[in-house]
Structure formats: C-alpha cells, structure tokens
Amino acid sequence: MSFLLSAYRTFRPLLFRMDPEPAHGLAFRAGKIAQAIPGTLSLLAPITGGIASALACEVFGLHFRSPLGLAAGLDKGAELLQIWKALGFGFVEIGTVTPRPQPGNPLPRLFRLPQEGLILNRMGFNSEGAEIVARRLKRRPNGLIVGGNIGKNKVTPEEQALDDYRIAYRLIAPQVDYMAINISSPNTPGLRRLQAPETLKPLLEGLQETRKEMSLERQPLFVKLAPDLAFEELDAITDVIVASGFEGIIATNTTLDRGIVSEFNRAKVEAWGDGGLSGRGLKVKATEIQRRILQRLPREMKLMACGGIGSGADARSAMDDGAALLQIYSALIFEGPGLPAEINRELAQFVSPST
Numbered sequence: 004m005s006f007l008l009s010a011y012r013t014f015r016p017l018l019f020r021m022d023p024e025p026a027h028g029l030a031f032r033a034g035k036i037a038q039a040i041p042g043t044l045s046l047l048a049p050i051t052g053g054i055a056s057a058l059a060c061e062v063f064g065l066h067f068r069s070p071l072g073l074a075a076g077l078d079k080g081a082e083l084l085q086i087w088k089a090l091g092f093g094f095v096e097i098g099t100v101t102p103r104p105q106p107g108n109p110l111p112r113l114f115r116l117p118q119e120g121l122i123l124n125r126m127g128f129n130s131e132g133a134e135i136v137a138r139r140l141k142r143r144p145n146g147l148i149v150g151g152n153i154g155k156n157k158v159t160p161e162e163q164a165l166d167d168y169r170i171a172y173r174l175i176a177p178q179v180d181y182m183a184i185n186i187s188s189p190n191t192p193g194l195r196r197l198q199a200p201e202t203l204k205p206l207l208e209g210l211q212e213t214r215k216e217m218s219l220e221r222q223p224l225f226v227k228l229a230p231d232l233a234f235e236e237l238d239a240i241t242d243v244i245v246a247s248g249f250e251g252i253i254a255t256n257t258t259l260d261r262g263i264v265s266e267f268n269r270a271k272v273e274a275w276g277d278g279g280l281s282g283r284g285l286k287v288k289a290t291e292i293q294r295r296i297l298q299r300l301p302r303e304m305k306l307m308a309c310g311g312i313g314s315g316a317d318a319r320s321a322m323d324d325g326a327a328l329l330q331i332y333s334a335l336i337f338e339g340p341g342l343p344a345e346i347n348r349e350l351a352q353f354v355s356p357s358t
C-alpha cells in the first residue's frame with residue numbers, strides 16, 4: 004500500500020470525527036495552501052509516482068494522461084485543479100455550476116457511512132455561479148483535461164430550464180475541454196424530470212444550437228443520467244441522446260434507492276432524510292445502467308462510467324464493459340488522496356503498452 008493511502012488511514016478517524024462539511028472545508032483549505040506554496044506539489048510527485056504511459060488515451064481528440072477522472076461535485080468551483088493533477092487524475096469535471104450564484108440546501112446536507120463506503124448528500128447545487136467559476140478557469144493548469152458540468156438554478160421553473168443551461172454553457176464552455184449537462188441530481192426539485200424524452204429532446208436540441216452559434220461543434224457534449232431509471236425509460240432516453248448529436252453519456256449520478264444500504268444501517272440512513280446515495284453500494288446499480296446504455300450506444304459515442312468505483316479492479320471491469328473514461332468521488336473521501344495513483348497503478352497492470 005502506498006504511503007499516502009496508509010497515512011490517510013491513520014489520519015482518517017480524526018477527520019471523520021468532524022462533521023463532513025467542516026472536514027471538507029478543512030481539506031480544501033489545506034489544498035489551497037499547498038497550491039499556493041511554490042514547490043509543494045512537486046513534493047507529491049515521488050509519493051504518487053508518475054502515470055504509466057500505457058494509460059494515456061485519446062477520446063474525441065482530447066489527450067487524457069489517464070482515463071481516471073474526478074467526478075462532478077467535489078471541486079464545484081474549479082479551485083483545486085493543480086492538486087487533482089498532482090494526485091494523478093487524468094481529468095476533472097468541475098461543477099455543477101449554476102448560471103447565477105445560489106447557496107444550496109440548509110445544513111446538515113452531507114452524511115457519511117464509513118462502514119459501507121457510502122455518502123448521502125442533498126447539497127442542492129451550492130454554486131458561486133457561472134461568471135466567477137468561468138473567471139477562475141481562465142487560470143487552469145496545462146496538461147489536465149477539464150470538463151464543465153452545468154445545471155439550472157433552483158428558482159428557475161422547469162419550462163425555462165433551457166435558458167439556464169444556455170447561460171451557464173455560454174460562460175463555462177469556452178474555458179473547458181468538454182461539457183456535461185446535469186439533469187440527474189435528485190436535490191433540485193424537478194430536475195430529474197428533464198430526463199423524460201419529451202422534455203429532454205428540446206433541451207438537447209437547444210443546447211446543440213447554442214454550441215453551433217458559439218462554433219464549439221468540436222467540443223464534446225455529455226448528458227449525465229441518474230441510476231434510478233427503469234430499462235424501458237433508459238432506452239428511450241438513450242435513443243434521444245443518440246439522435247441529438249451529443250457525444251456521450253455519463254452514468255451515473257447518485258441514487259434515491261435506500262435498498263443499497265444494509266438492513267443494519269437502513270434506519271440510520273433513513274433518519275438522515277432526503278438526498279442521493281453514492282459510493283460502494285451504488286456499483287451494482289450503476290453497472291447495470293452502464294451496460295444497458297452500452298448496448299444501444301453507437302461505437303462513435305462514449306460512456307463515462309461513474310458510481311461506486313473504488314479500486315483498479317472496479318475501474319478495469321467498467322472499461323472491459325466498454326466505458327471510455329471513469330470517474331470517482333466517494334471512494335476518494337474514504338481512501339484519501341493516494342487513491343487515484345493506486346487505481347492508475349492497478350489499471351496499468353491490466354493495460355498492455357500497445358493499447
């Protein structure tokens with residue numbers, strides 16, 4: 004086990020004694036300090052090791068050092084990009100960014116269940132707003148693929164959702180390498196209804212128009228989907244996305260299904276209240292959704308697999324299924340900053356240099 008992984012295991016009980024949001028705030032402040040002190044990040048390199056060249060891949064003309072990315076929601080405001088790069092991520096999806104700033108839901112809104120590697124969140128798109136995030140992205144580091152994930156403001160009625168996505172798209176898209184349309188967070192009332200084919204079609208067509216107006220046709224567009232979809236619904240949604248001319252799908256977001264929690268802990272999690280669950284127990288559900296999507300997705304379109312990935316073996320099985328890229332979030336909270344390098348190392352053992 005790497006030094007960073009074992010150091011984090013020692014330190015984790017202390018960190019986890021804090022409430023999740025203050026712990027997150029502390030980790031972010033430490034990250035910002037490390038980024039600000041010249042030379043600090045180069046100290047990480049010998050600890051994380053380099054990324055094996057066999058992991059490099061080209062997707063839609065973008066060069067990824069590794070197919071492993073950080074999922075949306077952890078660095079909503081693109082504040083720690085240099086840190087993610089130093090830890091070995093091949094790419095980072097920032098956001099979800101809303102057009103206008105909004106505070107998100109009241110606290111508490113984030114809970115962890117370490118015994119099961121699960122997180123429950125109802126953050127509700129706390130966002131500094133697209134203008135501030137776009138400004139920050141202008142100083143993004145080289146050599147790291149950055150995706151932008153956008154959503155709508157809570158106060159915006161569903162019928163006007165396209166306007167919100169357009170505002171955020173116009174500000175964020177010019178600063179990033181790919182864009183993701185988030186219509187699958189369970190924490191913005193009504194957002195998931197945008198996944199219904201009859202509302203999804205005009206939304207995606209509208210965003211295609213905006214992309215054309217901005218001459219960004221070559222920049223890939225992804226739709227991020229929920230895991231809580233019956234196969235028939237999912238098939239219909241996939242068909243709309245394929246017909247829309249988008250480049251791919253990110254699957255999945257968090258689940259509303261409390262059945263992924265063991266019976267032993269179910270009452271505790273239910274007492275936490277509303278929100279989406281992520282982490283280890285999401286893997287089975289997310290994998291079923293990913294496989295179903297892959298059955299219908301033409302080869303020229305790509306799937307980013309997300310949901311419960313926490314090891315090289317998980318990463319490999321998602322790629323064996325046909326995912327082009329991978330994203331993690333919850334496992335990083337439980338295993339710490341050494342995890343991306345560890346997954347890269349494990350994944351490299353499975354990839355032959357010729358691929």
Ligand SMILES: Cc1cc2nc3c(=O)[nH]c(=O)nc-3n(C[C@H](O)[C@H](O)[C@H](O)COP(=O)(O)O)c2cc1C
Pocket residue numbers: 074075076077079098099113122124126128152185188227255256257281282283285309310311312330331332333334
């Ligand atoms: C605290 C928290 C906040 C999240 N915020 C967002 C978000 O703003 N936008 C989004 O698309 N996904 C968000 N997600 C979902 C993750 O990007 C990911 O889809 C989900 O957690 C499943 O991956 P995992 O099991 O590796 O965590 C969030 C997840 C967590 C745990």
